Amino acid sequence: MPAPLDTPSPTQSAMPAAEAEVPVHARLLVDMHRAIARRLVQEGHRARAFTELVRATREVPMNAALASTLTRFALEAGTTGPAATLLAQGVDEAEGAERRVVLRALARLYRRTGAEGKAREVLVQILAEHPFDRRARRVLNVLLERDRRWEELDASLEKETRAHLKGGALKRASRAALARARLWAERHRDFGRAALRYGQAAQYAEEAGDLDSAFLLRMVWLRTLHRSGANPMVLRDATVLTRGVASRVGRSERVDLLLHELGMPTERTMDLDGDEDDELVDPTPRSGESIETGANPMPPQRPPSPLSGVRGAPRPCWPWCCPWAPPACITGWATP
Numbered sequence: 001m002p003a004p005l006d007t008p009s010p011t012q013s014a015m016p017a018a019e020a021e022v023p024v025h026a027r028l029l030v031d032m033h034r035a036i037a038r039r040l041v042q043e044g045h046r047a048r049a050f051t052e053l054v055r056a057t058r059e060v061p062m063n064a065a066l067a068s069t070l071t072r073f074a075l076e077a078g079t080t081g082p083a084a085t086l087l088a089q090g091v092d093e094a095e096g097a098e099r100r101v102v103l104r105a106l107a108r109l110y111r112r113t114g115a116e117g118k119a120r121e122v123l124v125q126i127l128a129e130h131p132f133d134r135r136a137r138r139v140l141n142v143l144l145e146r147d148r149r150w151e152e153l154d155a156s157l158e159k160e161t162r163a164h165l166k167g168g169a170l171k172r173a174s175r176a177a178l179a180r181a182r183l184w185a186e187r188h189r190d191f192g193r194a195a196l197r198y199g200q201a202a203q204y205a206e207e208a209g210d211l212d213s214a215f216l217l218r219m220v221w222l223r224t225l226h227r228s229g230a231n232p233m234v235l236r237d238a239t240v241l242t243r244g245v246a247s248r249v250g251r252s253e254r255v256d257l258l259l260h261e262l263g264m265p266t267e268r269t270m271d272l273d274g275d276e277d278d279e280l281v282d283p284t285p286r287s288g289e290s291i292e293t294g295a296n297p298m299p300p301q302r303p304p305s306p307l308s309g310v311r312g313a314p315r316p317c318w319p320w321c322c323p324w325a326p327p328a329c330i331t332g333w334a335t336p
Contacts, residue, residue, distance in 0.1 A: 026060040033059075034069050046077040054086065062090025064101035071105045080113045100130055107139070116143050131163045134172075141179075150187050154180060161200075170208035177201035178217070181224075191228035198224055206245065215249050218242040219258060226262045235264060 033056035040049035050073045056066060067087055074083030087106040094102045103126050110119035123140040126133055137160050144153040157180045164173035181197030184190045202217035222242050225235060239259065246252045259266050 026063060027065070029060050030056055030063065030066050030069075034065070037069070037073060041073075041076075046073070047079070049073055050077045050079050050083075054082070057086050057090065061093040062087070062102055063094065063098050066090075067094075067102045067105040071109050074109065075112055080109055084109050084113075100126060100133070104136070107136075111139070111143070116147065119143060127159070131159070132167060150183065154183055157183065165204075170204045171210060174201045174204035174208065174210070174213065174217070177204060181220075185224060191224050192230075195221055195224040195228050195230070202245075211245060211249050215242075215245045215251060218245050219254065222258065223262065226264065239264070 033052050037049040037052045040046070040052060050070075053066070053070050053073055057070070060066065067090060070083055070086060074080045084106065087102060087109065091099060091102050091106065103122055107119045107122040107126070110116070110122060120140060120143050123136050123143070126136040127140065130136070137156065141153060141156055141160075144150075144156060157176050161173050161176040161180070164170070164176060177197050178201040181194045181201060184197060185194035188194075198217055198221035202214050202221055205211075205217055206214035218241060222235075222238050225238050230238075239255070243252060243255050246255045256266050
């Protein structure tokens with residue numbers, strides 16, 4: 001048994017705002033024709049019911065309620081061709097919110113009849129006029145993925161990310177960036193670009209205050225960076241960022257487990273390596289010690305300074321600079 005005409009359809013969610021723009025007499029005419037069409041369907045005359053709605057399009061301009069009802073009747077009666085023609089003509093008649101609902105109905109009709117190419121064109125038109133239409137974006141992305149149009153899907157996801165950022169919706173921007181990252185990692189096998197998108201998704205999640213999601217995204221980002229063959233300095237900086245988020249959510253041990261799995265230095269190993277700001281140590285082997293072992297702790301033996309014991313003589317400099325401290329030592333040590 002066909003669904004009653006009063007059942008809401010996906011295109012009817014935006015109808016309350018759209019119907020506010022329709023004159024009262026136009027709404028009454030649409031309601032009258034819809035009631036007649038409903039009675040004809042109950043009597044088993046679907047073709048006549050569709051004809052009744054066609055008569056309504058000649059009396060009033062295309063509007064949200066009429067477009068939705070016309071689409072549903074066309075799908076039930078198998079008259080999708082004439083219905084698509086009527087809706088395409090009605091797009092130019094509608095304005096504002098009415099126009100978007102009519103375009104949605106037309107895209108739904110094309111999609112249900114297998115004309116996905118035309119459906120994509122209509123959805124692109126909707127998004128050009130309404131960049132923040134999440135439903136149109138979602139349906140378009142599904143169609144692009146189904147048709148394996150990866151480049152167009154990436155461009156659509158990029159536009160979605162920018163739209164969310166412009167609107168201040170950081171969590172949605174993070175999800176869109178995550179979808180781009182998965183696209184590059186799973187479809188293109190380009191782990192360098194995938195790591196870039198994972199990093200963006202983690203950044204947006206962190207800025208939105210979603211630290212749990214940011215931590216998980218940082219972990220995937222670090223793994224993908226390692227898989228892409230990034231240089232050690234980049235991996236070291238990425239590890240520092242990942243540890244920073246992990247410490248805020250109390251999961252620092254998870255980072256060490258991941259580093260161990262990837263064969264990267266853990267926090268203890270990195271501490272033993274030392275940084276550039278560590279205290280300077282004499283790199284030359286000391287007198288009497290082996291270069292391999294460095295076991296003799298004796299201080300370096302230097303020739304005695306000819307000025308030793310002379311009042312006002314400069315202090316000795318570092319042992320690898322010169323045997324004794326001349327008045328103009330290159331280390332810049334001052335004379336006391």
